[in-house]
Amino acid sequence: MDQAKWQRRRDILLCIVCIGIIGWFVWSLLLGLFFHAILLLLLSMAVAFLITPGVDLLERNKIPRVFATVLMYIIVLAGLFLLFSALAYSFIQQVFSFRDIVTRFFGALPDQFNYLDDFLVKRGIPQANIDDAISQIRGQLVGFAQAAAANVVNIAFIMTNAFIDILLILVLSFYFTLDGKNIRNNLKSIVPENHQKTVDVFEDALNRVVGNYIRGQLTLAAIIGVLAGVGCYFLGLSGYAIIIAFLAFLFETIPMVGPTLATIPAVLISLLLPNPFPRTFFIILYFVIVQLLESNVLGPRIVGHAVGLHPIAAILCLIIGVQLIGPFGALIATPIVAAAWVVIVSLYNSARGKTADQMLEHSKRKPLVIRPPGVLLHRRKRVNAKPVDHAAVDIHEVEAGDQKVTTPIVKGNPLSREHINLLRPVPDAPTTEDQNQEIEDQ
Numbered sequence: 001m002d003q004a005k006w007q008r009r010r011d012i013l014l015c016i017v018c019i020g021i022i023g024w025f026v027w028s029l030l031l032g033l034f035f036h037a038i039l040l041l042l043l044s045m046a047v048a049f050l051i052t053p054g055v056d057l058l059e060r061n062k063i064p065r066v067f068a069t070v071l072m073y074i075i076v077l078a079g080l081f082l083l084f085s086a087l088a089y090s091f092i093q094q095v096f097s098f099r100d101i102v103t104r105f106f107g108a109l110p111d112q113f114n115y116l117d118d119f120l121v122k123r124g125i126p127q128a129n130i131d132d133a134i135s136q137i138r139g140q141l142v143g144f145a146q147a148a149a150a151n152v153v154n155i156a157f158i159m160t161n162a163f164i165d166i167l168l169i170l171v172l173s174f175y176f177t178l179d180g181k182n183i184r185n186n187l188k189s190i191v192p193e194n195h196q197k198t199v200d201v202f203e204d205a206l207n208r209v210v211g212n213y214i215r216g217q218l219t220l221a222a223i224i225g226v227l228a229g230v231g232c233y234f235l236g237l238s239g240y241a242i243i244i245a246f247l248a249f250l251f252e253t254i255p256m257v258g259p260t261l262a263t264i265p266a267v268l269i270s271l272l273l274p275n276p277f278p279r280t281f282f283i284i285l286y287f288v289i290v291q292l293l294e295s296n297v298l299g300p301r302i303v304g305h306a307v308g309l310h311p312i313a314a315i316l317c318l319i320i321g322v323q324l325i326g327p328f329g330a331l332i333a334t335p336i337v338a339a340a341w342v343v344i345v346s347l348y349n350s351a352r353g354k355t356a357d358q359m360l361e362h363s364k365r366k367p368l369v370i371r372p373p374g375v376l377l378h379r380r381k382r383v384n385a386k387p388v389d390h391a392a393v394d395i396h397e398v399e400a401g402d403q404k405v406t407t408p409i410v411k412g413n414p415l416s417r418e419h420i421n422l423l424r425p426v427p428d429a430p431t432t433e434d435q436n437q438e439i440e441d442q
Contacts, residue, residue, distance in 0.1 A: 016344065035325075040165060042332060044172035049211045050218070051076065051177050069178045073170070087242055094243045101272050198346070205342040213335045216302045217253055223302075224262065224294060225249030231286045232266050236279045240269050252294075253331055254318070259294050263287040313337070 051072050058068035121127060176183075184203070191199050229245025237244065248262035266287065270280040321333025 040168055040172065044169050044176060046214050047169060047173035048176035048180060049214050051173065052180060055177055065178065069174065072177075073174060091242050091246065094240050097239055098243065098269065101269070201346050202343060205346065206339050209338050209342055210335050213338070220294070220298055220302045221249045221252035221258075223298060224252040224259065224290065227290050227293075228262055228266065228287070231290070232283065235283050235286060237266065237269060237273075237283070244269070259287075259291045263291075 051069075054072045054075075055065065055068045058071065059065050063071070121130070188196065188199055225245045225248045228248035229241045232238070232244045233241040244266050247265045251261035252258040254261065263284065266283050267280060270276055270283050273279075317333040317337045318329075321329030321331075321336075323329070325332070
């Protein structure tokens with residue numbers, strides 16, 4: 001029996017390794033050929049994950065799924081349009097204002113170079129070396145400006161492609177939301193009948209891990225964006241609060257390093273403005289507080305019960321994701337690895353002899369919790385009953401009819417049932433004389 005179990009575990013481990021190797025090669029091939037299509041597909045599935053709970057809620061209220069899906073998309077698009085209309089003008093104004101600040105900063109560089117030139121000459125550095133270094137720096141700045149001007153020509157093309165991609169994402173996500181159950185049932189029908197429960201286990205775990213992660217991460221990003229914008233508004237960057245909030249929202253979608261990246265735009269803008277100190281110091285202090293709030297309070301409550309990995313594993317996921325896919329890899333690396341971990345854990349439990357019904361019942365009874373990166377979850381302490389000092393116990397006798405009941409009481413320390421049973425005196429067994437006296441009385 002042990003030999004059979006060992007062979008089964010060995011076969012499962014070999015299958016996992018082979019599937020991983022094959023998946024790696026297939027992913028590498030598809031990544032080079034169909035990266036854009038895969039990206040649109042993943043984004044469409046993410047949008048469908050966000051909207052499906054609202055559609056299911058409307059469907060439970062006797063609204064047909066088609067009308068519920070259309071209604072949810074109308075509500076979401078209307079809300080995004082109102083938000084964009086309210087913030088677009090201010091956002092554009094702040095972008096142009098930031099551009100003017102950068103232009104003035106680079107325009108003041110020659111004066112800074114002259115000051116630096118005089119300072120270095122007084123320190124004995126040859127003028128020829130200083131001129132060569134300054135000419136190289138100016139040449140690099142001119143090249144950067146020319147490249148930026150050339151890229152401006154491609155803005156219309158980039159915006160057109162972005163608009164088409166957004167339409168494709170909306171259309172695909174609409175069909176995923178509308179026919180998601182039919183797609184699931186059709187895919188599940190391919191699986192043999194004896195493996196249907198295992199598919200249910202994987203589906204339940206993946207829905208909780210991936211779906212809750214996406215919703216929780218976007219909610220957390222929105223909260224951090226609002227906090228960043230409000231804080232910068234009151235700390236002297238009121239003219240750039242919206243653009244900082246928008247950038248903080250984007251950076252916060254990246255696990256672990258997002259809050260740190262969100263600090264960079266605010267600090268750079270503060271340094272480019274006149275009189276940067278002590279304003280920059282207070283901005284850094286404020287973002288440190290936001291970082292602590294996000295890591296210890298908001299993160300565990302919003303995303304902590306969805307997915308998480310050890311900090312080392314999360315950092316490796318980010319590095320590998322960026323190397324394989326680019327910046328977008330930092331967004332999807334963590335949920336993909338967490339989903340793979342769920343599959344591996346399910347296979348491991350299956351190898352240990354647990355049936356699919358047991359794993360599914362356990363997952364419904366006790367949600368899967370993986371410790372999120374950088375967050376310490378509070379553990380419940382097991383409180384053991386302490387032995388009671390018998391000298392501190394008062395035995396009280398209470399009359400109940402013809403009998404007397406003894407009740408032990410400890411001042412300020414309620415006794416457990418076990419201690420009460422131990423402290424209650426045991427009645428003495430009747431002696432032979434007592435039995436004889438009872439017979440004579442009768």
